[in-house]
Amino acid sequence: MRCIAQGTLIASLERNYAVGQESSVLLNNGDPLRLRTTPPPAVYLSLGQRFEIVRDDAITDGPYRVHTREYWYQFSLEDGRELFAFHWTPDAADSRQRRYPHLHVGVALLLPETPILPGVLHKRHIPTGRISIENIVRFAIEELGAEPLIDTWHDVLDQGQQQFNSYRRP
């Protein structure tokens, strides 16, 4: 995150990250964080992850790793209208949710009368692969025009993505 913004991720002080205990991290107290984008308008990022520590004897520097239970990454405008939202809830019990990683195209990007599914297209789930935070930061810089705050952002993201790929499980 330090590649594109200054802020905080909040996490629990009292949770000891025992195996099987669910925890979460949330960007900026749950409020959208403004990115420095060129050209305007300003784009805001919201981000949350729910995770647990699991035992995994298959990894070489284990035996513990972080297992993602849910992620939500949202880009929006200052007025709150959504641009994109990447969401994954693999354990969702609610039948309205999709268990595969997906993308929502926000209302800010859609015509009032879309050629298909007018009025509800933003609620539809476009399948994606698993999206890492590194993917999101890279998308913000390379596609949305967010100004990188550090010169080494490319290396930082490559290293993080490498770790993500190494520890990811189906």
Add this chain to the structure above:
Amino acid sequence: MASQVPSQSTIRRAEREPFAIERISRREGSALLDRQARKYLGMSGDAFRQQYRAGTLDSEDSRVIRVSFLLPLAEN
């Protein structure tokens, strides 16, 4: 309006300081849950917790998703 281009001092500060991780107590988590549930959904943190656990909130609503990430910070 703030500058759209990060200043050199901002860039130097970002290189020096990693992105901060703030660890908050359960009490602080509960207060934050209450504040954000009121701000985004117009309900108390307790009401949000009950309705979310009962499955009566729209779990696809981005406001609900946003606030739901605060639950593990406010619970045992």
